[in-house]
Amino acid sequence: MKFKSIKGTKDILPDESYRWQFVEQTIRSVMHAFNYREIRTPVFEETALFARGIGELTDIVGKEMYTFLDRSGSSLTLKPEMTAAVMRSFIQNNLGEQQPLVKVYYIAPMFRQERPQAGRLRQFHQFGAEAIGASHPYIDAEIIVLSAEIYKALGIKNFEIKINSVGCEQCRPSYKDKLTKHLQSVYDKLSEESRKRFGQNPLRILDSKDENDRALTNDAPLMKDHLCEECSSHFSQLRSILTSLNIEYQIDGRIVRGLDYYTKTAYEIVSNDLGSQDALTGGGRYDLLVKELDGKQTPSVGFAAGIERALMAMEKQNLFSGEQFSPKIFIAAADSAGKDWAITQAMTFRQSGISCEIDFLERSLKSQMREADRQKAEFVIIIGENELRNGHVSVKNMKTGNQTIVMIKDLVNHFQYQEGKDEPGKKD
RNA sequence: GUGUCCAUAGUUCAGUUUGGUUAGAACGCCAGGUUGUGGCCCUGGAGGUCGUGGGUUCAAGUCCCACUGGACACCCCA
Known part of the structure; x- marks a missing residue:
């Protein structure tokens, strides 16, 4: 390294x-x-x-x-x-x-x-x-x-x-004098650190963490009383x-x-x-x-x-749990026709404000599903030649495992609607 | 600036005491578990100049020294 x-x-x-x-x-x-x-x-x-x-x-x-x-x-x-x-x-x-x-x-x-x-x-x-x-x-x-x-x-x-x-x-000046006088009486017993402070800023001796110092300054005059x-x-x-x-x-x-x-x-x-x-x-x-x-x-x-x-x-205080950013949609493509579609469709989602990820590593469908799971995508769209031919895709809800069919032309509306339906009253 | 402890895979750690064959585990990562589908499970795989540089020794992850870095405390402060 x-x-x-x-x-x-x-x-x-x-x-x-x-x-x-x-x-x-x-x-x-x-x-x-x-x-x-x-x-x-x-x-x-x-x-x-x-x-x-x-x-x-x-x-x-x-x-x-x-x-x-x-x-x-x-x-x-x-x-x-x-x-x-x-x-x-x-x-x-x-x-x-x-x-x-x-x-x-x-x-x-x-x-x-x-x-x-x-x-x-x-x-x-x-x-x-x-x-x-x-x-x-x-x-x-x-x-x-x-x-x-x-x-x-x-x-x-x-x-x-x-x-x-x-x-x-x-x-402050007159208080400082009083404090200095008081500290002089115990100077010999103070810690080395505090003795160093005596010359520079005696007020800080009051702040010492040394137990002995604290005891010695127990009855020292305090600014707030003067x-x-x-x-x-x-x-x-x-x-x-x-x-x-x-x-x-x-x-x-x-x-x-x-x-x-x-x-x-x-x-x-x-x-x-x-x-x-x-x-x-x-x-x-x-x-x-x-x-x-x-x-x-x-x-x-x-x-x-x-x-x-x-x-x-x-x-x-354990105020954090596993929060992380995750995409709304992961598009898993089964073949090269699907991948071509995926990159175009992903851009459409993104431009509509719907976060979306696709596979860039030419992975198998199974690997893409694993990736979608790891990223905690809410939905996976499964696309291949069959779907393209029929004009619809499978949409899998990754939390419930349910899978539904959605017409390709309705996709953006579908997820925008989802957004409102899933989180009523929530905005930001 | 001072002190104490520490430094082995991506991560958390075994192995160092009593130097000696190819340095291990878990998790993570990658690939599979028949026809296009995640999590659990199973199988296989990749991945380490043992912080760096010296020294001792036939032999050093293991012992010694230095350096660098880290953790914590002092100091100080947020």
């Missing part, structure tokens, strides 16, 4: 693509119900966009980006996340000047050069939404509910919504809106989003069906990002969710 897909990338093969189609269709329909419109941006951007937007010190920018120089020497990067790209587009195209609140969604591939593991790939796919232009917690709530509704629509059961507030430029008045009121309003919407959530003061741009609301949706990478969704508010990217300060909220992780949860 000479060529292989790149480490951490995967093919989506014909046997599984219907699952992706189902997930994507469901996402679109819920997004549309909430009146979000799709935005598509290029797969790559100027490297500096991500460096500035996501934060120079984040892991994503520091060590995970697929960055390369193009032939003119420009540094480009395959997008590791979507928010910075959406904001760039928002600013570049003056979307905020056309309407005060812009609500967009996306479904797109992302790229991060990390070590692959369960639920983590180098090319992965996210869906997400951004609501740009509103600061009221109503819109934070809408974003949270929107993401949760998508999981419900997909049939995913066991997920939890965890919310927190990470404060703002006003309250919010300024504005942030505190925003957070409590959000909670009561969610409650009034009957959304179950937990407050988790240890949620710290890894990207620099978050302010106020931060939330995660997690599932215990995923293994170690248990986050289905991460999101929150980022009121400073547009300005950071040289736009006019614009409050924004959004979320990003992993499609592969949603699929994992669905598989774990």
Whole structure:
């Protein structure tokens, strides 16, 4: 085997693509119900966009980006996340000047050069939404509910919504001091990893999975208890809106989003069906990002969710059975006269919107029947010289095994009628 | 970037511990089972440089080393 897909990338093969189609269709329909419109941006951007937007010190920018120089020497990067790209587009195209609140969604591939593991790939796919232009917690709530509704629509059961507030430029610095002081007292006992974080981003120590670290930080001060008045009121309003919407959530003061741009609301949706990478969704508010990217300060909220992780949860919960695409009709030809007829008739069916397959491998009638069965064709038309002479064909219903005679000239009508008769009320 | 485990037909795996005749199974695939008909069943068939490259040995799928790839965990996150 000479060529292989790149480490951490995967093919989506014909046997599984219907699952992706189902997930994507469901996402679109819920997004549309909430009146979000799709935005598509290029797969790559100027490297500096991500460096500035996501934060120079984040892991994503520091060590995970697929960055390369193009032939003119420009540094480009395959997008590791979507928010910075959406904001760039928002600013570049003056979307905020056309309407005060812009609500967009996306479904797109992302790229991060990390070590692959369960639920983590180098090319992965996210869906997400951004609501740009509103600061009221109503819109934070809408974003949270929107993401949760998508999981419900997909049939995913066991997920939890965890919310927190990470404060703002006003309250975060003084909280950080308090936290740092507290952590200094236990610094010697912290894990090596956490000690490394102490210098860079002490907030993340709260997020540590190390049991000892968690115990040591049990009584550490949490951001949510040290919010300024504005942030505190925003957070409590959000909670009561969610409650009034009957959304179950937990407050988790240890949620710290890894990207620099978050302010106020931060939330995660997690599932215990995923293994170690248990986050289905991460999101929150980022009121400073547009300005950071040289736009006019614009409050924004959004979320990003992993499609592969949603699929994992669905598989774990057995939400898929053997669905596959199958043709309505397979034409099995007994002889060469039949084959000549088959290719013409197949085109007629197809042009009438009836899916149809024929044999291309010069196989025996028996083999053609086996093929029709394997493909789960609903009906098989059997055709040969006899039928051509008499102007009718045998039509076999592969589910019941019943076989009937249909005049050749009536065939298209016959199956169009079948379509309506078999699936009353069903349309699409 | 670190760690643990793994790598044999299209797929899932035996065989590796105690190196030794033509490397097996199941499923899948192909063809047949009398005259033009699927699924079940029966018969036959095709298909493997045993991840790659070195080494030890009279002899390596089996032992040793390196590399590549995979799985999972750390880290981080979707």
